[in-house]
Amino acid sequence: MADSGVSGGADKKDNIEREKIEGKELTKEEKQRLRKEKKQQKKGKEKKDASLPQVSVAETAAPASQLKAERRARQEAERTSKQSKKGDTGQPATTSKPKIPPNELQPVVKRLPEHIQVDDPDVLKKLAKKLERQQIPRRLDYGYKVSLFSHLLQYSRKAPLTQQLSIPSAVIHPAIVRLGLQYSQGIVAGSNARSIALLHAFKQVISDYTTPSNEELSRDLVNKLKPYISFLNQCRPLSASMGNAIKYIKKEISNIPSQFKEDDAKKKLLNCIECFIEEKIVLAAKAIAKSSIEKINDGDVILVYGCSSLVNHILCEAFEKGRKFRVIVVDSRPRLEGREALRRLVQKGISCTYVLISAVSYILPEVSKVFLGAHALLANGYVMSRVGTSQIALVAKAFNVPVLVCCETYKFCERVQTDSFVSNELDDPDDLIVTRKGETQLKDWQQVPRLGLLNLVYDVTPPDFVDLVITDLGMIPCTSVPVVLRVKNVDLL
């Protein structure tokens, strides 16, 4: 009895407390509810804004709906027949993550890059739909992929994307089709060459462009460019320099004021592209050459790797200025780009030696400096370049030979990466097959169940292997790359 009384009393106390707490909770809940309502209102507004450009795309696509349906049916038929032949259960092309509403994200977090999520089937489906909408054929993966790289694409050079297009292509400009073929077959290679070819093709596209009647040039042209970029991405994943060039063009296009007449606008855009090429590539090369020549002394033995247009330019300039040096060209399979560099240097009259990358530790004691080119410079100071560059930097460090990297600022990239696995490009694995002494060992590698061939294109060099980076802004250490990026962004704004 006493217990019940006590417990009764305790209950009452609990009730009071509970009411208080609940009351507080209610008010808390109310507050939370209010907050949620506000967020939803904001979301609603932004969704309305975001849907505007999509509406215009739908409008332009409406008249071609019949063609679209036919194409879709044809593509489905082709796809099923190909799949039944290969028995592929689908690791086709790439996708992008769905856009997260911006107010729940920090402004600096970007969308995950498209081409490194090949192993995620949802991501793949989204991309398939996107490509269908843009009427671009999808390129299928080739061969057995090494498990460490199953998140990347691997294509065969023998099956270019352009074979799946009809002639003439109603959706893609012929200059872009040609460019895509040149990329996928390796006819245009090297990041400067690819960027310049891209910009020339875009100049062609812009001069052939006519604005549809109820559209604004600034918005419509950007949308026209999107399928082209997807197509080029399918032919060969875009490089960092190409990405930066495209960003620049898109910004220029969207900044065109609406009162400009079409001819004036096109002229302005063509001018902008010319300026970009002139400033960022040609003049930058001259500035870098001028700085580098100070670093080359008479009697130097300079080691270069592969074929970098910038490094070749520097060496030719230095030779013309009268510096006495000799060059060792290091080359690697399967691309053997060093032969091209060798040809260019020997034509100028520079005395050269040629070795394969496995002989680097044999020849390094004679070397006084190493000059390397770069594909991109990442924001954490790592240098992304042709595969083998990091190896040369490592061995040079072990022998205490200075390593200088030459790179224009337009190749600086905001990505960060610490190893060569997360984001890379896989080239055609058949390139590794070679005939020695009449025997081709790897001829039937596809039939051997557990054998994989890996043909990497890029690798990343840690900043402690690199002594100096020569850019058009001057000579900086590797760790100053984010500073340059910030300065560049401030300029653009």
Place this chain on the structure above:
Amino acid sequence: MPGPYRETDLTEKVEAFLSDLKRGGSGTGPLRGSAETARETTALLRRITAQVRWSSAGDLMEVIRKEGRRMSAAQPSETTVGNMIRRVLKIIREEYARSRGSSEEADQQESLHKLLTSGGLSEENFRQYFTALKANVIEAINELLTELEGTTDNIAMQALEHIHSNEVIMTIGRSRTVEAFLKDAARKRKFHVIVAECAPFCQGHEMATSLSKDGIETTVITDAAIFAVMSRVNKVIIGTQTVLANGGLRAVNGTHTLALAAKHHSTPLIVCAPINFLFISGEILSKVNVHCPVFDYVPPELITLFISNIGGHAPSYIYRLMSELYHPEDHEL
């Protein structure tokens, strides 16, 4: 006694062997593994012991030294030939000493006391004749041959001690010892092998096809990608052409880069080499002079472990093994 006939037959065999060595070095003849060369050399030396007329141990040693010099001259980079000759010379000395009845330890130990009081051994000119010497020497050479034949198996038997499951192992070029090592481990464990192809001869391709046919997950990479891929590798296992007295290596082109990359990522580097690969380089323990960059010198600091048919050792122990295998007076043939 068909003496002269046997002698011409013998000289024919020696000539054939010499020309094989010369051709093998230039890359046009059949590329033979070092183990095979060792076996053939030993077999040839046994023949010489059996067939050539000799009366005392000193004569035999002279003959073998002469033939040995010719063989080494035919292919200077194939060091196993010289090694086998030195082993056989050591065997002859041992057998001689045993026949004479003196203890082996007194002959071999280089203690300080011995150095001060020695003088006696160098005057030994092996002139005494023992009837059983020939048989003993031939028997000892036979033992050496069986040891040689079993080296690859002995090394392969140790594989399970060093490889655990789901490892990623990297190797370069083609080494029969490493191939046997990995295949033995693959019978019980599952792991992944990455083979660097080792241009320009691309022997890595053969290694990869052979390993994958035995059910091992294999990937072929180019030499340029060694550093790029190294961060995911657990162990590096390589074979070698020669092991030097300071614990360094003379191995196929590209091995130094591989060793540097492994050191940078703190990946253990394991060398599988039969004990007959040890080579005396004399005073020159820095960069070895090679005739063409077919070989690389790898300094001992970059090597973690040597696995031979008599077990595993650290590079710092190699000099001791050297003194057990070869007699110091045979360093110069």
